Amino acid sequence: MGITARGIGLLVAAVVLLGVGFRYAYPELTVLGAAAVVALGYALATAAWRPRLAVERTADPDRVARGEPAAMTLTVRNTGRLRAANLVAEDRCGGRLVPVPLLRLRPSRDTTVRYDVPTHRRGVVPVGPLRVTRRDPLGLVALARSYGGRVPVWVHPRIHPLRAVPTGAGRSLDGRTDSVPHGSITFDSLREYVVGDELRRVHWRTSARVGELMVRENVDTSLPRLVVVLDNRAAAHPDRVDGVAESFEAACEAAASVVAAAVREDLPVSLLLVAPPGDDTAGGAGLETSTAPLDRLAAVELAEGGVDVLRAAMSRLRQDRLGDTLVFLTGPGARGDLGHVGALRGAYPSVVVGVFGAAGPTPAGAAGLTVVDAADGAEFAAEWDGIRRW
Template sequence: MPTARGWAALGVAGALLVLWIGFGEVELMTTAVFLLAAVVVGLALVGLRTSAVTLTRRLSPAQAHEGDTVIVEVEVAATRRLHNVIVEDAVHGLGVARFAAAIVGRPAVARYEVHCRWRGAYAVGPAEVTVMDPFGLSERRYRAGTTDRLLVYPLVEPLTGLPEVRGLDPAVHAARPTFAPHGGEDFFTLREYQVGDDLRRVHWPSSAKRDSLIIKQLEIPWQARALVLLDVRAERYPVDEAFEYAVRGAAAAISHLHEGGFSPELWVAPGVNGPRPGNRYQQAMDTLATVRTIRNLDHQRTLARLRRKGVGGGVLVFVTGGLDEGALSTMRLLGRDFSRTVVMVVGDGEGAVSTALQRAGAVTVMAGPDGRWAPGWKTAMEASWSTASAG
């Protein structure tokens, strides 16, 4: 279609034709025909050239955290020489980058930075490419390249100190507490190979006897299991900022437990996430990148469903916007299946509820006024160690 300059040329050409009809000057008609022909030829040129453009995009990294900067590299290639090429690449929800090149022959590379302000999943592209004729009278816009996904994880705050857990499953009557789980996994059984299994776990002696691949099934030690439960009830968060603090608290707990040798699993709500094969830590962070609050969520039903799945282990972490009877219900239903329970609270809770949690043996961590968790976590962990030592 004509550009703004092209429409102006068509307007001038029309005016000149009117003047030619009125005055009969040949020069007026010649100029009008020249302008009309220039626009028509420009339309033909851009129509033939656009099919020769391809676009590829690379994100580095494809996953980032709030506050990080991602580099996006866009490469535009053309099989024939193009003039006046404009590329607009949008990161939907964060901004648009615009590049212009006078001539594109060989592959041209452009880079831009994306500042990840908020967590979430952002679509990048497809890009909009505009090709104009050499005189800038005609242009054609079209989409090029694919749509990429930029995943922004919540900000992860480093924490200090791990909750005290017992070294073995209470079912076998272990008595000595430890401050960190034993790393690795325990041997559980042998089974036949399934597509997607790690070949490093093939049990070769058994495979040779049965003439088929046999895999060593491993099991995470009881004391290394951890469950992080994020309260997504909208009623517990008076403002959106409070929920963001809770999400960051859950991310900090998962990252800290993972680095400390635990195998943390995140639970948000039925249908939002669930146990899947693969890296649990990666799955948890992917969920936290996009999780939102839910109104009128049946908290009791959610907890009962979760308990029926047979959860249990060393540490239970419950992150909420405020202490209420829901926190006590969590303690009653799930706390008995874990050696240690940690409750992370964004806002102030009722004094009676807070006292009841402490009497039940829960470690309570309060977020600071600025939403930071590290000071409260460290203080709560040190206090729990002192209590355990005194006991």
């Protein structure tokens, strides 16, 4: 609860009037001071009334690509039974305030407001809560309360179509790729028999030892597995335009394009970050997989970390060996660190590096890698489709 400038003036006047009136026995001044106190009490009681409001939000849609339209529909309902709500309300949408008219909102009635959500920048736009300000008729006291929760709108990076996809370390026996990761080429593990399994896959020796049918579980090792590593270190993207690292935004678009192309071709893909979110950058802890890679790309931000963070991340990649095709996306500040990425060629037969925002071309033979220099995501997509050898 806050007292306005008018309320503060009236409070000071009330104290002065009451003090002078009682001190010098002026009943007129005492009456005026008492009236001012009554007015302040009435203002406090009026502003303290808490209206009963129900707030519902619907994002249409709640996930969009950068630049695509998105709207938020806000419905405010007066669930009270006695009084109409006459309030000043504002809804917070990202960094701006949207006015919401709540004039004479009668009991059991509602009002709906629809407005556009800004999607010109990649990120997660928080919408809400609704801030309702209650004022007294004299404008002496103002009380602000929050209603409803926050609803995020995920603004994904732009996706540029990629025609080419890696074919992996080896060719599939049934064509370029298989549609499922389980096949009949390489033994992977044993599991219990389920109805429908082929009897020729039963491992009789193990079945006799454990007392129940066990079948072989095989995998197709020729199925390409993509690992997309996004370098989100602030040191890798030193250039800023209005506080935004355009090279990092381009890298996010490239990562989204590669992930979308892999999903389109039913290829396993993992999205990893060099530096973890927050302040914990030790040990390459940022290399966690995600079930929603586009959401991660919408929420990812630049993090602090130097070459030691990159070295730790590459060491973990070498140990885990998550796939056979590694796509490393970085900025101009990491051109001197590509040797750490080149050290992964023994673990990953195909390594492609995308460098964004560099002033000049990166040497083609840098660390023996396939390097793609691009100014933005669209140029990366064109260069990617031109790669002849993975």
